[in-house]
Ligand SMILES: O=C(O)CCC(=O)N[C@@H](CCC(=O)O)C(=O)O
């Protein structure tokens with residue numbers, strides 16, 4: 001057995017401060033027989049021994065936006081607990097710490113929003129020309145390799161963990177990527193509810209986000225999960241994430257953790273408008289501190305740019321992820337309206 005080369009279980013620290021030290025590490029086995037494979041800085045995979053493997057393949061990604069620290073701290077803790085054998089897995093788990101350089105400068109991204117670069121967008125236009133494009137390509141490859149080892153019919157899961165820029169009337173929520181007619185999973189909504197996530201946005205079109213990539217390309221149950229509000233490292237009240245951490249721990253360490261939820265206890269929204277910034281002079285028509293899920297009467301002007309204005313199309317249409325400063329062509333605002341789940345599966 002090779003000794004554990006990650007000192008004190010500090011994989012993220014070593015990835016950020018001594019990335020070269022991870023290059024030559026061959027897969028190794030912990031004394032509890034968990035196999036550990038390090039693909040690159042910030043990319044680490046754990047596989048329990050075959051006789052204990054209970055069949056799920058779980059991707060946990062965080063830090064796709066470098067300043068969204070709470071999910072990074074949760075994943076860092078989980079990785080440490082696994083490496084120090086305080087947590088024994090029953091399923092294969094791939095941890096991805098997305099944008100390491102953006103974490104170092106405490107920003108959402110360095111050059112380009114990485115969560116618009118998946119499903120091959122990293123190689124479009126000018127090509128894979130910057131670190132974020134290269135990393136998105138590498139993350140896609142890591143997910144592909146991981147799921148390639150999942151036997152047919154095994155459960156493939158990907159939770160891409162984020163925190164939102166603004167406060168939110170519904171603090172925790174998840175984006176359910178567009179499923180192209182596949183059913184929404186009640187079992188997954190049960191797991192998200194156990195994480196404290198009881199507001200779900202049903203996306204109605206393809207996107208270039210990480211969760212859509214895993215959902216569409218790998219047929220995984222995949223979600224963008226917003227666990228709270230962006231705060232600097234060390235300033236998160238981790239008690240607010242206790243349910244999520246506990247549910248993830250149970251998911252990965254129990255044979256078949258399957259919490260249930262009554263759908264009528266959830267707030268389900270569907271995306272009604274995706275408003276992209278098309279011009280420099282794009283403006284939002286509400287205050288910067290207006291929380292996500294604030295709703296408006298039909299006809300209220302929500303945003304404008306020269307020659308064009310964007311209104312609420314229905315009473316009760318609510319705003320999510322408003323950001324007037326995104327790159328031209330990118331999403332500056334989503335609007336959502338309440339809906340119910342129609343096509344579901346367990
Ligand atoms: O608070 C914000 O404005 C952004 C928070 C965030 O990063 N959200 C994700 C959502 C991705 C999705 O729609 O699945 C993003 O904008 O990338």
Ligand SMILES: [Zn+2]
Nearest residue numbers: 065068162163
């Ligand atoms: Zn984010």
